[in-house]
Amino acid sequence: xxxxxxLETQELSKSYENQKNVLNGINFSIQTGEVVVIVGPSGxxxxxxxxxxxxxxxxxxxxxxxxxxxxxxxxxKAHLIREKVGMVFQSYELFPHRTVLDNIILAPIKVQKRKKxxxxxxxxxxxxxxxxxxxKSAYPRQLSGGQKQRVAIVRALIMHPEILLLDEITxxxxxxxxxxxxxxxxxxxxxxxxxxxxxxxMGFAKAVADRVLFLDQGQxxxxxxxxxxFTYPKSERAKQFxxxxxxxxxxx
Amino acid sequence: MQDLGIQVxxxxxxxxxxxxxxxxxxxxxxxxxxxxxxxxxxxxMIMTGKNRIVRLLCRIYLETVRIMPQLVLLFLVYFGxxxxxxxxxxxxxxxxxxxxxxxTAEMGDLVRSAFLSIPSHQYxxxxxxxxxxxxxxxxxxxxxxxxxxxxxxxxLLSRMIKTTSLVVxxxxxxxxxxxxxxxxxxxxxxxxxxxWVYGTIxxxxxxxxxxxxxxxxxxxxxxxx
Ligand SMILES: Nc1ncnc2c1ncn2[C@@H]1O[C@H](COP(=O)(O)OP(=O)(O)O)[C@@H](O)[C@H]1O
Ligand SMILES: [Mg+2]
Numbered sequence: 001x002x003x004x005x006x007l008e009t010q011e012l013s014k015s016y017e018n019q020k021n022v023l024n025g026i027n028f029s030i031q032t033g034e035v036v037v038i039v040g041p042s043g044x045x046x047x048x049x050x051x052x053x054x055x056x057x058x059x060x061x062x063x064x065x066x067x068x069x070x071x072x073x074x075x076x077k078a079h080l081i082r083e084k085v086g087m088v089f090q091s092y093e094l095f096p097h098r099t100v101l102d103n104i105i106l107a108p109i110k111v112q113k114r115k116k117x118x119x120x121x122x123x124x125x126x127x128x129x130x131x132x133x134x135x136k137s138a139y140p141r142q143l144s145g146g147q148k149q150r151v152a153i154v155r156a157l158i159m160h161p162e163i164l165l166l167d168e169i170t171x172x173x174x175x176x177x178x179x180x181x182x183x184x185x186x187x188x189x190x191x192x193x194x195x196x197x198x199x200x201x202m203g204f205a206k207a208v209a210d211r212v213l214f215l216d217q218g219q220x221x222x223x224x225x226x227x228x229x230f231t232y233p234k235s236e237r238a239k240q241f242x243x244x245x246x247x248x249x250x251x252x
Numbered sequence: 253m254q255d256l257g258i259q260v261x262x263x264x265x266x267x268x269x270x271x272x273x274x275x276x277x278x279x280x281x282x283x284x285x286x287x288x289x290x291x292x293x294x295x296x297m298i299m300t301g302k303n304r305i306v307r308l309l310c311r312i313y314l315e316t317v318r319i320m321p322q323l324v325l326l327f328l329v330y331f332g333x334x335x336x337x338x339x340x341x342x343x344x345x346x347x348x349x350x351x352x353x354x355x356t357a358e359m360g361d362l363v364r365s366a367f368l369s370i371p372s373h374q375y376x377x378x379x380x381x382x383x384x385x386x387x388x389x390x391x392x393x394x395x396x397x398x399x400x401x402x403x404x405x406x407x408l409l410s411r412m413i414k415t416t417s418l419v420v421x422x423x424x425x426x427x428x429x430x431x432x433x434x435x436x437x438x439x440x441x442x443x444x445x446x447x448w449v450y451g452t453i454x455x456x457x458x459x460x461x462x463x464x465x466x467x468x469x470x471x472x473x474x475x476x477x
């Protein structure tokens with residue numbers, strides 16, 4: 001299938017009550033099968049941007065289009081958008097009162113009205129793929145952070161989203177668990193999953209991204225292929241930002 | 253064996269009568285608890301709402317109930333309504349009213365804090381999966397609220413059972429009252445009966461409340477995320 005434009009924003013702007021211009025006229029687009037990584041200093045609006053894309057936050061100005069159709073700020077219909085735009089959070093947010101399997105099959109059964117047996121079969125297959133088959137009857141509290149996050153990814157995947165948003169999904173993990181989660185994401189990228197990824201793992205960003213977006217103070221400051229961005233950042237701000245990571249690397 | 257006070261317990265149907273007395277207290281506690289749970293859930297929902305004035309009113313209600321000794325409330329309802337409104341409430345009905353009034357406030361506060369203790373990311377991750385508001389409420393909020401609520405409401409129930417012993421003072425014939433009758437009847441031939449009777453009542457309360465206390469701490473451990 002030919003790649004085509006799937007999601008775009010034009011002049012997207014957003015303020016919170018006590019925080020003006022968190023997003024300041026963002027123009028953005030992503031093709032099917034593309035992986036865009038967003039980096040930028042903490043507080044620059046990365047999470048807010050992703051949250052606007054699946055309507056967890058209302059926007060103040062600008063346009064968001066999914067499959068060429070404008071997403072209107074009609075929150076009664078937000079669930080129809082969110083069905084197509086999956087999201088995984090930093091803090092996993094599995095439902096503590098449900099087993100791993102029940103976490104995964106809830107939405108496809110309730111939202112998409114799919115048959116329980118079919119969904120269960122698919123859930124088991126996905127769990128096997130991320131190496132968690134034997135945890136299917138466990139409760140979230142019995143899992144490590146890395147395992148929880150892999151379950152959260154499966155829970156989003158089983159909805160067959162057109163695009164997946166990942167918001168710093170390894171930021172809360174112990175270092176030794178980061179790898180197992182990133183591996184899953186790399187695999188997804190290889191299979192052609194369309195993703196927007198916010199991360200502070202620069203090595204991973206370099207490996208997974210088709211394109212890197214550098215966000216600062218609610219604006220897209222730089223947009224480039226990963227090699228170009230990490231080797232020859234153009235803007236002063238991007239250079240500074242990348243430098244902080246060099247220092248971290250040296251200190252370690 | 254003149255002064256072995258324990259014998260009063262086995263005189264006639266005394267022992268059975270004590271249990272029947274406790275049964276009266278338990279009924280009052282159970283009915284009050286039932287009403288408190290139902291009304292408390294509504295109150296809790298209202299308390300998490302946006303309206304400031306409503307929230308303030310709820311707060312005042314809660315604090316009032318907590319400050320006022322239950323005994324004062326009992327007298328107020330039982331004697332007060334009779335005197336000022338000409339209502340002739342039975343002492344049992346008065347007790348249920350007072351304990352419901354108290355229990356609703358406590359339960360409402362428990363529901364409120366259980367509800368607010370669920371992090372916003374929990375329902376957001378439900379929304380992000382395409383669930384609608386009512387589905388998130390039904391499948392994610394309610395089950396978690398109930399689990400957080402279970403230990404503390406079991407605890408409230410056992411507090412309520414204990415506090416029902418106050419109703420003896422508005423003339424309900426419950427376990428303490430029956431105990432008094434037994435002691436009075438044996439006043440002359442078994443002078444040490446008071447110790448035995450009240451001791452027995454103590455153990456009866458213990459027998460009823462201890463399982464609740466165990467259950468409460470078990471649930472608390474078990475249901476921690
Ligand atoms: N719900 C909110 N209410 C008010 N301000 C917020 C809210 N969420 C985020 N902000 C503010 O918006 C800015 C961008 O936040 P965020 O998008 O979370 O940044 P990032 O994910 O890049 O670290 C920050 O200054 C933050 O304090
Ligand atoms: Mg963030």
